[in-house]
Amino acid sequence: MTSADDAPVGCEELIVGMDVGGTKAAVRATTPDGDLVADVVVSAAEWDAEPADAAAGWLLDVLKRALPAGSAIGALAIGAQGLDNLQVAHDLERALRHRGHERVHCVNDAALLVPAAGLDEGIGLIAGTGAIGVATDAAGSPLVTGGWGWVIGDEAGAAGLVREATKAALLAHDDGEPDDGLLGALLSEFDVADAERLARAVNDDATMANWGPRAPAVFRASDAGSALATRVIDDGADHLVRLVSQLRRRGAVGGTVIAAGGVITAQPRLAESVRALLAQRHPDLDFVVLDEQPVAGAWFLANRLP
Numbered sequence: 001m002t003s004a005d006d007a008p009v010g011c012e013e014l015i016v017g018m019d020v021g022g023t024k025a026a027v028r029a030t031t032p033d034g035d036l037v038a039d040v041v042v043s044a045a046e047w048d049a050e051p052a053d054a055a056a057g058w059l060l061d062v063l064k065r066a067l068p069a070g071s072a073i074g075a076l077a078i079g080a081q082g083l084d085n086l087q088v089a090h091d092l093e094r095a096l097r098h099r100g101h102e103r104v105h106c107v108n109d110a111a112l113l114v115p116a117a118g119l120d121e122g123i124g125l126i127a128g129t130g131a132i133g134v135a136t137d138a139a140g141s142p143l144v145t146g147g148w149g150w151v152i153g154d155e156a157g158a159a160g161l162v163r164e165a166t167k168a169a170l171l172a173h174d175d176g177e178p179d180d181g182l183l184g185a186l187l188s189e190f191d192v193a194d195a196e197r198l199a200r201a202v203n204d205d206a207t208m209a210n211w212g213p214r215a216p217a218v219f220r221a222s223d224a225g226s227a228l229a230t231r232v233i234d235d236g237a238d239h240l241v242r243l244v245s246q247l248r249r250r251g252a253v254g255g256t257v258i259a260a261g262g263v264i265t266a267q268p269r270l271a272e273s274v275r276a277l278l279a280q281r282h283p284d285l286d287f288v289v290l291d292e293q294p295v296a297g298a299w300f301l302a303n304r305l306p
Helices: 052-066 086-098 109-116 158-174 182-190 195-203 208-223 227-249 262-266 268-281 295-303
Strands: 013-020 024-030 036-043 072-080 104-108 123-127 131-136 142-146 256-260 286-289
Touching: 013 036, 013 052, 013 109, 013 295, 024 052, 024 295, 036 052, 052 072, 052 086, 072 086, 072 109, 072 295, 086 104, 104 109, 104 142, 104 295, 109 123, 109 131, 109 256, 109 295, 123 227, 123 262, 131 227, 142 227, 158 182, 158 195, 158 208, 158 227, 158 262, 182 195, 182 208, 182 227, 195 208, 208 227, 208 268, 227 268, 256 262, 256 268, 262 268, 268 286
Parallel strands: 013 072, 072 104, 123 256, 256 286
Antiparallel strands: 013 024, 024 036, 123 131, 131 142
């Protein structure tokens, strides 16, 4: 028996799932009979998947605070940002087992989408803080593509969209083109007066915390008629569909693409652009935007642990 605190002898062992993303961590726990005992969201600002010992300590500290005092954890499944290959995931599992958690399974957070949708196989796409695609091949081996971070990749993630929108707006400015609304939207969002100050505001604080929350401004500009903003969004959709193509070339199985993440679930314009491109390039695939929280997939995986 393992515990989130000092568990009393004879207490029920909980089924626990965790979804740890770039900005927040969700915990869902039930009794073996399915009675909900915890369903909370906390900040994940300090999360890092490596080194494994520190990551395990962080996770268990979150669980200690999220679960009722004295809770015993019978099965634990974690989907977390940064678990981009099997070795990192296995290292974290070993660190958690070393701390007494024998029934544990760790995957990338995007791998939670398929079980959260009630499916055994499929392709998961996350467009939230970042952007990543995951699947499994016919042998059950995990496949991951994208997710390279907001500075050099994650084109459909919140920070990546702001990066690309800023580049597009500044290039158009240097070309001498009149502002079609995107530059003005970014100036207002960053609370600066001109293009030069916008560049400084973006470059001087190149963090998810500075870039990511500005993404809605890009969608507002598109809704107001900005062709540049619409192109940035469509390019983000193209990137997500490219992730699907990469996964299928590597042997991904499943007939459904499941999308989740704060950007694609909150912005129908991005979701519909992905849907249209998938229909062109992969007409045999269904596309759904997840209407359940991904932590449900973690709970599902925990509940299936032997």
